[in-house]
Amino acid sequence: MNRRRNVLLSLLAAILSGLLVYGIGWMQTKEQERKGMVNVVVPNRFIGAGERLKLSDLSYKPVPGNMVTKEMLTRKETAEGMETLIPLGQGEPLYDWKVSRYTLQPGPAESTFQIPKSYIRSISNGIRAGDKVVLYLSGAEPRRLFEQTVKVASVKSSSNVEIDDKEDPNLLALADGDKEKMYASRRDANGMIDYINLNLTEEQWLEVDAACKDGTQQLVIAYSPETMQADGLGEENGP
Known part of the structure; x- marks a missing residue:
């Protein structure tokens, strides 16, 4: 009898030990998973192409660290003010190639007019x-037509070629926030502007x-310093 009881106790102890x-092990795995989670930026609603993102449009979603890529945005402030190049689904990770601060696409209430x-x-x-x-x-009574500035969609030569420095395009310098490179690109670009397309609302057109x-x-179409100020490019560096 004692022998049987000892066997049962040993078996029970082995089960409890296992x-x-x-x-x-399960708790360690969960803890590792928890520590390996990274918050990425996601839209909290469906967002159409051409919309400008606000902080209220964005949330965070935890994603396993091994699934996070360098194209995923991890700070809402980075995406604030950017415009969507394609529609964004609710809750899907926001990739940097889906948005741009300098998109040429007209906004929701705009169209591109030559x-x-x-x-x-x-x-x-x-x-x-x-x-x-x-x-x-x-004309007889010169005046500013609109108080607000408008965005240029394209500028082309008489041969229908976009005017820019092909070696160092202006848009890349603009997106990188490099005002010296941006200036050099404008200086080195060749060709006279023959056609210009503007993003305007119906009322503006x-x-x-x-x-x-x-x-x-x-x-009279004049360049505006707002192009550089929009992303702090026109600000002088502090001491």
Whole structure:
């Protein structure tokens, strides 16, 4: 009888020991998984292409560290103010190639309009795709047409070639925040601007058309410093 009891106690002790080892291993695995989780930025709603992201549009989602890639954004502040290049699904990790601070795509209420050459009196030669420009009316009563700046979608030569420095494109310098490279790109770009496309709302385009179609007034399109200020490029470095 004692022998049987000793066997049962030994068996029970072995089972309990095995469960303890399993439990400790399971807890260690979970702890490693918990420590290996990384918060990535995700939209908290469906976001269409061309929308500008706000902090209220974004949340964090824990993802295993071995699944996180360098293209995933991990800080909401990085994405704030950027525009979406493609639609974003709710809860899906936000990749840097899906957004841009300098997208040429028109916003939700805008369309891209090619401005007729007869509507234009002059265009600043320094203007490049992605810039912000100010529109003025030249005529009997010169005035600024819109208080807000408008974005340039493209500037092309008479041969329909985008005007830029092919070795060091202006848009790449703009996105990198490198104002010296940006300046050099504008300086080294060749070609006269023959066609310009602007991202305008319907109301803005109708106002341009109404003002210029009879030929008594023409547009003066000027480069705006807002292009550099938008991402702090126009600010001088502190001491």
